[in-house]
Amino acid sequence: MTYRIDCVQYANWSEKIFRQMREGGVDAVNATICYHENFRETVQNMAQWNRWFETYPDLIFKGRWASDVKLARDTGRTAIFLSFQNASPIEDDIGLVEILHELGGRFMQLSYNNQSLLATGCYEAEDPGLTRMGKQVIREMNRVGLVVDMSHSADRSTIEAADHSERPITITHANLHSWQPALRNKRDDVVRAVTQNGGMMGFSMYPHHLKGKTDCTLEEFCAMIATAADRFGVEHFGIGSDLCQDHPDSVVEWMRVGRWSKEIDYGEGSAAAPGFPDQPHWFRDNRDFGKIEDGLRQIGFAPDEVAGLMGGNWYRFFDTNFTPAKAA
Amino acid sequence: MTYRIDCVQYANWSEKIFRQMREGGVDAVNATICYHENFRETVQNMAQWNRWFETYPDLIFKGRWASDVKLARDTGRTAIFLSFQNASPIEDDIGLVEILHELGGRFMQLSYNNQSLLATGCYEAEDPGLTRMGKQVIREMNRVGLVVDMSHSADRSTIEAADHSERPITITHANLHSWQPALRNKRDDVVRAVTQNGGMMGFSMYPHHLKGKTDCTLEEFCAMIATAADRFGVEHFGIGSDLCQDHPDSVVEWMRVGRWSKEIDYGEGSAAAPGFPDQPHWFRDNRDFGKIEDGLRQIGFAPDEVAGLMGGNWYRFFDTNFTPAKAA
Numbered sequence: 089m090t091y092r093i094d095c096v097q098y099a100n101w102s103e104k105i106f107r108q109m110r111e112g113g114v115d116a117v118n119a120t121i122c123y124h125e126n127f128r129e130t131v132q133n134m135a136q137w138n139r140w141f142e143t144y145p146d147l148i149f150k151g152r153w154a155s156d157v158k159l160a161r162d163t164g165r166t167a168i169f170l171s172f173q174n175a176s177p178i179e180d181d182i183g184l185v186e187i188l189h190e191l192g193g194r195f196m197q198l199s200y201n202n203q204s205l206l207a208t209g210c211y212e213a214e215d216p217g218l219t220r221m222g223k224q225v226i227r228e229m230n231r232v233g234l235v236v237d238m239s240h241s242a243d244r245s246t247i248e249a250a251d252h253s254e255r256p257i258t259i260t261h262a263n264l265h266s267w268q269p270a271l272r273n274k275r276d277d278v279v280r281a282v283t284q285n286g287g288m289m290g291f292s293m294y295p296h297h298l299k300g301k302t303d304c305t306l307e308e309f310c311a312m313i314a315t316a317a318d319r320f321g322v323e324h325f326g327i328g329s330d331l332c333q334d335h336p337d338s339v340v341e342w343m344r345v346g347r348w349s350k351e352i353d354y355g356e357g358s359a360a361a362p363g364f365p366d367q368p369h370w371f372r373d374n375r376d377f378g379k380i381e382d383g384l385r386q387i388g389f390a391p392d393e394v395a396g397l398m399g400g401n402w403y404r405f406f407d408t409n410f411t412p413a414k415a416a
Numbered sequence: 417m418t419y420r421i422d423c424v425q426y427a428n429w430s431e432k433i434f435r436q437m438r439e440g441g442v443d444a445v446n447a448t449i450c451y452h453e454n455f456r457e458t459v460q461n462m463a464q465w466n467r468w469f470e471t472y473p474d475l476i477f478k479g480r481w482a483s484d485v486k487l488a489r490d491t492g493r494t495a496i497f498l499s500f501q502n503a504s505p506i507e508d509d510i511g512l513v514e515i516l517h518e519l520g521g522r523f524m525q526l527s528y529n530n531q532s533l534l535a536t537g538c539y540e541a542e543d544p545g546l547t548r549m550g551k552q553v554i555r556e557m558n559r560v561g562l563v564v565d566m567s568h569s570a571d572r573s574t575i576e577a578a579d580h581s582e583r584p585i586t587i588t589h590a591n592l593h594s595w596q597p598a599l600r601n602k603r604d605d606v607v608r609a610v611t612q613n614g615g616m617m618g619f620s621m622y623p624h625h626l627k628g629k630t631d632c633t634l635e636e637f638c639a640m641i642a643t644a645a646d647r648f649g650v651e652h653f654g655i656g657s658d659l660c661q662d663h664p665d666s667v668v669e670w671m672r673v674g675r676w677s678k679e680i681d682y683g684e685g686s687a688a689a690p691g692f693p694d695q696p697h698w699f700r701d702n703r704d705f706g707k708i709e710d711g712l713r714q715i716g717f718a719p720d721e722v723a724g725l726m727g728g729n730w731y732r733f734f735d736t737n738f739t740p741a742k743a744a
Contacts, residue, residue, distance in 0.1 A: 128456060135511030183463030191518050
């Protein structure tokens with residue numbers, strides 16, 4: 089059996105989008121619920137998800153374990169996993185790592201663009217690597233089963249996290265820097281550090297991460313995946329679309345600036361193009377996962393490789409990394 | 417098989433106490449983690465419990481479901497369930513009911529001595545009954561499986577809660593007012609409202625709830641239980657010892673006054689005796705549950721009645737009331 093798993097989305101969630109997930113046959117979505125939010129605000133976002141789960145039980149439910157992806161497929165629904173793109177929800181309190189895992193949190197980025205208490209973000213000029221608290225928190229995340237995600241972290245911090253972590257880590261959403269030299273895409277030594285320790289990377293369809301941005305073709309995207317598979321092993325990759333659907337542009341401003349600056353920071357955008365970029369025509373939203381699957385087949389991946397990239401690899405990763413570490 | 421369950425304790429927790437639980441053969445303890453704490457402070461107390469669970473895995477673990485009581489007995493440990501003696505942890509946010517249940521919260525009092533946003537406490541002069549929010553929150557507690565506890569609530573509010581709730585409610589710790597007319601003990605019409613709807617009451621060994629206080633004998637205590645069983649049915653009763661062990665007297669002051677008053681309120685104590693009262697000699701701590709069992713046998717309860725009172729009745733209640741309500 090095969091699964092379709094998207095390991096990052098952040099939409100202006102609605103019944104329409106949940107129905108599109110079903111139309112696209114998406115068994116699981118890892119939903120971002122935090123960019124800058126503190127613990128209490130993150131819990132508020134969880135409570136909002138609980139309302140959606142209560143309101144649309146025939147479309148979605150809260151995902152906690154890999155087995156929920158199977159349950160979703162068997163019952164024709166989408167399992168929504170909840171994750172954090174920043175370390176802000178644990179504030180300065182290592183005890184909140186386990187609390188957030190108990191609440192169903194499954195991935196946490198150690199930093200988001202900026203320096204955090206744990207690690208450096210990819211937009212900082214200097215990257216001194218993991219902090220003292222960062223090393224402690226990785227150990228605690230390993231213990232409880234909260235997965236380290238370094239998508240928006242800087243290179244040295246990412247490599248150190250991959251080496252320091254006793255369980256595999258992830259880059260849930262990025263592409264190869266050698267293909268599209270965006271600040272957020274990952275250099276080969278970073279991808280190698282993550283994958284050689286058993287980690288996973290999800291390919292992003294956020295236009296700023298694509299060669300040619302919105303004009304990138306499906307064939308170019310799939311060729312990049314083939315390159316990555318050749319270099320690092322196909323089993324280490326999946327999809328992390330970074331789909332940001334139906335948001336007003338004020339939301340991308342919040343994602344970039346939060347409360348940390350009074351000045352606008354355009355991130356991957358610019359003063360001329362400050363808003364969300366248009367999606368490529370071959371991936372408008374959840375309904376288009378079938379096109380990705382076709383593209384992977386046409387670029388020459390074998391059926392089992394396609395199945396792995398579309399969800400099987402993430403499923404295997406979920407299955408071994410969401411549960412607490414075995415006692416020594 | 418039989419279980420020993422104590423449905424309320426609030427101790428200055430330590431390895432010594434956890435070992436006493438094992439010595440007393442206590443399979444499950446419902447531990448209070450909130451008297452006046454708001455959400456964030458309650459989470460802090462949960463994180464502290466997680467530290468104890470991590471430190472003493474051979475003695476205790478976090479209880480979530482009735483099956484954990486069986487697991488505890490089968491593995492020679494004590495399952496610790498976490499509960500709130502006040503509605504303060506949900507603040508003004510009904511969404512926190514489900515969040516707290518996801519974190520393992522299993523009982524919540526709707527009020528603690530004073531008026532809350534939900535219901536009236538037993539020390540208020542007037543009891544206008546359930547509030548608008550109180551009715552909404554009871555429905556939400558019913559939905560997710562967070563049990564209503566009215567131990568410190570006023571009579572009218574308690575009776576209204578028993579009638580309004582679609583699932584059985586509890587008085588986890590109190591005795592019969594007709595036996596010892598303490599403000600916290602429950603009049604027959606209150607006990608009847610709770611038990612006739614399938615609810616449960618736990619008998620307290622907190623001296624202020626006992627006839628003769630510290631000097632109350634085991635025989636008198638068990639005779640009171642026999643009276644309650646005759647009046648309302650033995651299957652509705654268990655133990656909720658209210659054991660407050662190893663605390664300095666500053667803690668009982670916090671329990672009584674929290675942050676709501678600048679003046680001391682002696683509660684069930686007095687200016688002459690402001691501290692924790694001494695335990696009766698037949699129930700010093702968790703090691704003495706065997707004595708209660710002997711006392712119940714000697715007062716004439718049949719073996720299956722003794723087993724029910726010592727834990728079987730709570731086990732049955734846990735088994736049907738901690739899980740979410742079945743979808744209609």
